[in-house]
Amino acid sequence: MLSTAITGLQAFQRSLETTSHNISNVNTEGYSRQRVDLATSKEQMVGSGYLGRGVSIVNISRSYDQFITGQLRSSTSAFGDVDRYSELAAQVDDILADPTVGMAPAIKNFFNAVNDSTDDPSSLPARQVLLSETDILTSRFDTINARFKQIREQINTDMVVMADEITGFATSIADLNIQIANAQGQTTGDQQPNDLLDKRDQVLNQLSELVDISVVASSSNMINVFMGKGEVLVLDGTAQKVVTQTSRLDSTALDVGVETNTGFVNVITNQISGGALAGTLRFRAEILDPAQQRLGSVAASIAMEFNKVHELGYDLDGVAGGLFFQGDGMGSDAIPVSADVSNSVGSAITVMFDKDEIANIDHSDYTLEVTGVTTYKLTRELDNSSIDLTLTAGLLVPSNSPTDQLPGITITPSSLNVGDTFLIRPTYTAASTIAQNITDPREIALATNAAVDSAGNPYVITGPMPGDNRNGLDLAALEHKKGMMGETATFQGGYGLVVSEVGVLTSSANIASAAQETLLNNAKDSWSNVSGVNLDEEAANLIKFQQSYQAAAQMISVSDTLFNALIGAVS
Amino acid sequence: MRISTSWAQQLGVNAMNAQQVNLSKTQMQLSSGLRVVTPSDDPAASVSILSLQESIDKATQYQDNISVVRARLNIEEGSLGTAESILFRAKELTVQALNAPITTNDRLAIKSEIDQLLEQMVGVANTQNANGEFIYSGDLSTTPAVIWDTAIGSYVFQGGVNPRTLDIAAERRVADGDLASAVFFNIDSISQEANTTVNTVEVDKRSVFDTLQSLSKALAGQFEVPEAKLTGSRFMRYGVDYSTGGTLGATSFSLTADDGSGTGSTNTVDVDLPAVATDVYETIDEVVAAINLQLAGNNMEARSNGNQIEFASLTKGEDSSIEITGAGSFLTDFGFASGDSSKGVDLGASIIATKTIPFPPTVPLPDSLAYFGKTAIFELNDEAGHKKEIVLNADYADHTELITAINTQITGSPIEGKIEIDATANPIEFRSISSGTGASVQIRQVTGDFLKNTGFESGDTGRVFNQTANDVLADLDKVLDTFLKTRTTVGARMRALDDQELQSEKFVLDIKSTLSDIKDLDYAEAIGRFNIEQTALQAAQQAFSRVQSLSLFNFL
Numbered sequence A: 001m002l003s004t005a006i007t008g009l010q011a012f013q014r015s016l017e018t019t020s021h022n023i024s025n026v027n028t029e030g031y032s033r034q035r036v037d038l039a040t041s042k043e044q045m046v047g048s049g050y051l052g053r054g055v056s057i058v059n060i061s062r063s064y065d066q067f068i069t070g071q072l073r074s075s076t077s078a079f080g081d082v083d084r085y086s087e088l089a090a091q092v093d094d095i096l097a098d099p100t101v102g103m104a105p106a107i108k109n110f111f112n113a114v115n116d117s118t119d120d121p122s123s124l125p126a127r128q129v130l131l132s133e134t135d136i137l138t139s140r141f142d143t144i145n146a147r148f149k150q151i152r153e154q155i156n157t158d159m160v161v162m163a164d165e166i167t168g169f170a171t172s173i174a175d176l177n178i179q180i181a182n183a184q185g186q187t188t189g190d191q192q193p194n195d196l197l198d199k200r201d202q203v204l205n206q207l208s209e210l211v212d213i214s215v216v217a218s219s220s221n222m223i224n225v226f227m228g229k230g231e232v233l234v235l236d237g238t239a240q241k242v243v244t245q246t247s248r249l250d251s252t253a254l255d256v257g258v259e260t261n262t263g264f265v266n267v268i269t270n271q272i273s274g275g276a277l278a279g280t281l282r283f284r285a286e287i288l289d290p291a292q293q294r295l296g297s298v299a300a301s302i303a304m305e306f307n308k309v310h311e312l313g314y315d316l317d318g319v320a321g322g323l324f325f326q327g328d329g330m331g332s333d334a335i336p337v338s339a340d341v342s343n344s345v346g347s348a349i350t351v352m353f354d355k356d357e358i359a360n361i362d363h364s365d366y367t368l369e370v371t372g373v374t375t376y377k378l379t380r381e382l383d384n385s386s387i388d389l390t391l392t393a394g395l396l397v398p399s400n401s402p403t404d405q406l407p408g409i410t411i412t413p414s415s416l417n418v419g420d421t422f423l424i425r426p427t428y429t430a431a432s433t434i435a436q437n438i439t440d441p442r443e444i445a446l447a448t449n450a451a452v453d454s455a456g457n458p459y460v461i462t463g464p465m466p467g468d469n470r471n472g473l474d475l476a477a478l479e480h481k482k483g484m485m486g487e488t489a490t491f492q493g494g495y496g497l498v499v500s501e502v503g504v505l506t507s508s509a510n511i512a513s514a515a516q517e518t519l520l521n522n523a524k525d526s527w528s529n530v531s532g533v534n535l536d537e538e539a540a541n542l543i544k545f546q547q548s549y550q551a552a553a554q555m556i557s558v559s560d561t562l563f564n565a566l567i568g569a570v571s
Numbered sequence B: 001m002r003i004s005t006s007w008a009q010q011l012g013v014n015a016m017n018a019q020q021v022n023l024s025k026t027q028m029q030l031s032s033g034l035r036v037v038t039p040s041d042d043p044a045a046s047v048s049i050l051s052l053q054e055s056i057d058k059a060t061q062y063q064d065n066i067s068v069v070r071a072r073l074n075i076e077e078g079s080l081g082t083a084e085s086i087l088f089r090a091k092e093l094t095v096q097a098l099n100a101p102i103t104t105n106d107r108l109a110i111k112s113e114i115d116q117l118l119e120q121m122v123g124v125a126n127t128q129n130a131n132g133e134f135i136y137s138g139d140l141s142t143t144p145a146v147i148w149d150t151a152i153g154s155y156v157f158q159g160g161v162n163p164r165t166l167d168i169a170a171e172r173r174v175a176d177g178d179l180a181s182a183v184f185f186n187i188d189s190i191s192q193e194a195n196t197t198v199n200t201v202e203v204d205k206r207s208v209f210d211t212l213q214s215l216s217k218a219l220a221g222q223f224e225v226p227e228a229k230l231t232g233s234r235f236m237r238y239g240v241d242y243s244t245g246g247t248l249g250a251t252s253f254s255l256t257a258d259d260g261s262g263t264g265s266t267n268t269v270d271v272d273l274p275a276v277a278t279d280v281y282e283t284i285d286e287v288v289a290a291i292n293l294q295l296a297g298n299n300m301e302a303r304s305n306g307n308q309i310e311f312a313s314l315t316k317g318e319d320s321s322i323e324i325t326g327a328g329s330f331l332t333d334f335g336f337a338s339g340d341s342s343k344g345v346d347l348g349a350s351i352i353a354t355k356t357i358p359f360p361p362t363v364p365l366p367d368s369l370a371y372f373g374k375t376a377i378f379e380l381n382d383e384a385g386h387k388k389e390i391v392l393n394a395d396y397a398d399h400t401e402l403i404t405a406i407n408t409q410i411t412g413s414p415i416e417g418k419i420e421i422d423a424t425a426n427p428i429e430f431r432s433i434s435s436g437t438g439a440s441v442q443i444r445q446v447t448g449d450f451l452k453n454t455g456f457e458s459g460d461t462g463r464v465f466n467q468t469a470n471d472v473l474a475d476l477d478k479v480l481d482t483f484l485k486t487r488t489t490v491g492a493r494m495r496a497l498d499d500q501e502l503q504s505e506k507f508v509l510d511i512k513s514t515l516s517d518i519k520d521l522d523y524a525e526a527i528g529r530f531n532i533e534q535t536a537l538q539a540a541q542q543a544f545s546r547v548q549s550l551s552l553f554n555f556l
Helices: A002-024 A066-097 A103-119 A124-185 A194-210 A275-310 A470-480 A491-531 A535-570 B005-032 B043-098 B104-125 B208-219 B284-295 B329-334 B399-410 B450-454 B464-519 B523-548
Strands: A034-040 A055-062 A213-217 A223-227 A231-235 A241-246 A254-259 A265-267 A337-339 A348-353 A366-370 A376-380 A385-392 A395-398 A409-414 A421-424 A450-452 A458-460 B146-149 B154-157 B165-169 B172-175 B195-198 B201-206 B229-231 B251-258 B266-273 B300-304 B309-313 B321-325 B341-343 B350-352 B376-381 B387-392 B419-421 B429-432 B440-447 B460-463
Touching: A002 A034, A002 A055, A002 A535, A055 A194, A066 A124, A066 A194, A066 A213, A066 A275, A066 A491, A103 A124, A103 A275, A103 A470, A103 A491, A103 B043, A103 B165, A124 A194, A124 A223, A124 A231, A124 A241, A124 A254, A124 A275, A194 A213, A194 A223, A194 A275, A231 A254, A241 A265, A275 A470, A275 A491, A337 A348, A348 A421, A470 A491, A470 B165, A491 B005, A491 B043, B005 B523, B043 B104, B043 B165, B043 B208, B043 B464, B104 B208, B154 B208, B165 B464, B172 B464, B208 B464, B229 B321, B229 B341, B251 B309, B251 B329, B266 B284, B284 B300, B284 B309, B309 B321, B350 B440, B350 B460, B376 B450, B387 B399, B399 B419, B429 B440, B429 B460, B460 B464
Parallel strands: none
Antiparallel strands: A034 A055, A213 A223, A223 A231, A241 A254, A254 A265, A337 A421, A348 A409, A366 A376, A366 A421, A376 A385, A385 A395, A395 A409, A450 A458, B146 B154, B165 B172, B195 B201, B195 B341, B229 B309, B251 B266, B251 B321, B300 B309, B321 B341, B350 B429, B376 B387, B376 B440, B419 B429, B440 B460
């Protein structure tokens, strides 16, 4: 009887300890409540029947549902993705909503100044105001672009931090794998190192916030973790190192990769599909880069259209108008082009905006490939459509013109060889490099100097006509010209598109984020229903086990009394 | 069903957070007064807002332009009013000058006032606006419209080529002024002083300044006889580059003018430009100088009126002629056509019959044209004492025979070269063809019906001074017409401005109202919403604190 009671005492003591462990860990993240599994001890045959021998502890197990835990992980990934995406999108949204930074008033004030100096072409003060407004306009483009650049740098820093964190988590998981395997080795059968398992699940959860993972069971209760579309992260006890490196074709962007032990980095940027890392990469590709390029296309269109009309006119001294705006591709500087590292030595292309095709300026990236000795292919990255080009009079032009058209650019090749590839981002730097080219108000070309003689023949006057404002009228009319997007939008319309694209994407990201958050909460709900600690329940258990212990202790005291009675009867 | 303690708490916190987010968003809306705070709040609306704002700004800019144009047109209208009053005074003075008898002192007094009026008129033509621009100079607005050219001896137009226009609406441009060349110059004239033929077409136009100047001179006893003159139609103020290094290269042309002898023979000069191979002519005066070097001694000259080049014969009067020919670029560059020619006219007084003589004569004639048997004799004389009696004593079948008969008698008489009969005019015109101050022609009755047939009165005299002054009077009326016409167009333009302004105002008002509907916050709705959300937050907070205090451990 004593030993039976002692089994009870031991069992209830363990139960109380386990309940105490649960209560202490009520706020521990990822902790699954544990219970002591009791079973009767092996019964003994005692003549008249089988006599129970008490209780034995079979296992201390955790309340755990494999499916729900998996569900929680994937919800965490999905939410991490859209949450980070909508956070970053809101930043860009706020930039464009800020009335002090907005382009719309800057464009309006610029054209107002054009109008005012057209009303008064001989007035130097009015011209000076126009130059000031031009400066404000170009600075405004630059300011917005600089904010974009800030966000881009912030993203890059975040990506470095995330890569380190992922590597850290992977290393923890590998270590935990080894510890769990060791612990598992010391047991027989079902006993599991519960706390280690909880800890590993917790690290997996944190990892899935950053990147989507899939978990496959391995031997000895170890797990293998794969990232994205199948890149190995943890194999039993070894973890890979996740790093970032500068993108091959865009020096301002980072790629994510896995470093092998030879030092080679396997780039996996396109294979990541969940978690904050995916959200960040998606933001960059869907919102940040297109917003910068759309803004650039507005800047490029204004500059090219204005320059085109300005060069037709004459200034206050009767000199023909020069370039009004400067910038990459707009004046003397070419659009920066990235050459693939494997290109032949000395091969290069010069890309400028085409002043006869300004309406075709497009915000996508383009890849130029030399496919043959005289054949070239230009691919539009946004939709992967491509056109063929041939070399005519020193320029690359569409073979199938006019059905195919270049996106408002001219391409001049030099020493190209088969296999050379270039990345062209025509409007990427337009907003940051647009600048005014004129500093002397007398050089603004507001006159056309055009006249018609009595026979009806037109001719050009070769000296200053200070009161002639006809070129100014043409410049002012540009404000309402539908010169963008294939001649369907004005400059303000083009800028409006930047704002609305970001607004739409941010708005739908917010909605997606709210939806995912609900799903995540549901998963957390299910998980905590199964595995969470309820203090009231533990309090009730405390009472229960306490009473059981007291009862079992009482059993010992009874057994002691019986023994004393027996001894007393004998002596 | 169970729930873990930490999750239960988290649910409460989540609920409070959600309410706070809503409340804070409504607070942003209330403090900014905008319904759409960031584009993501309503992307479609934010684009509409941008484009509506654009429409308003466009219309507002046009309103500004309208104010500018209106101010300038007001100045122009004012100046035309001043010009008209100058004209009225000039007319009064002209009538006064025509009223005989008038002493030399009176004439000189009138002359000095006419000179002042002339200067005032020049001042009006050179009116400046608030910016210092000359309103009648068009696109050469920093140069006065009218200046005195000593070489030509009159006021010339120095302004630009086109009036300036401003946009008052999309596709609607209004000129903010007129060129002096259309208002003060090129006015129809009946005076022979303005009479030149260009390409055998009579061009009778002169400026109001020339009109007043001719009166002023006539009062001093001076009379202008026009010479043959060709003017290029292109604005070449800034010269031309004919140097061998330039884009145009060398050119040449020929000028033929009368030689000044009155016999009809001519001089021709082939002009080569450049005079020096590297000559770049920076102004029109340099071109003129280079041409004149080659024309010297050939009875012709080149000159410029500041903007255009002119070629003129040095002879004045009917004998003067000039022609330009050539195939080179000079003609098109300066605005001539090959073969352009001009002839001068003589200035003189004339008397014109008031009745037309019908030919062939109707039978029976009330007054017989058969002067045979009823001889008619009349005398023609000029006041310098040359006279001749003309005798008509045959049956004249037609006008030509009558004129021939008169001409035969003039030839060889003392009045030959002083008085002539117009070869074709019917009614008959007798003209003085000398251009001295005493040039005059008078007809006197001797006997017979000739004067009765033609309506002349005996003693009818044509004097150059009267002719000139009468021409001036008629021309001043034409000037007045031009001024009135210009004022009418100015008035029409101003009405167009008013119309457009009204339309735009209405448009802006409509758009602003639409914009407000989209952009601005409905305060009533927002405040109501704010209250509800505030209550919801408070309820969530209270519920949270109540639930937190419940625990079994409190009862153990």
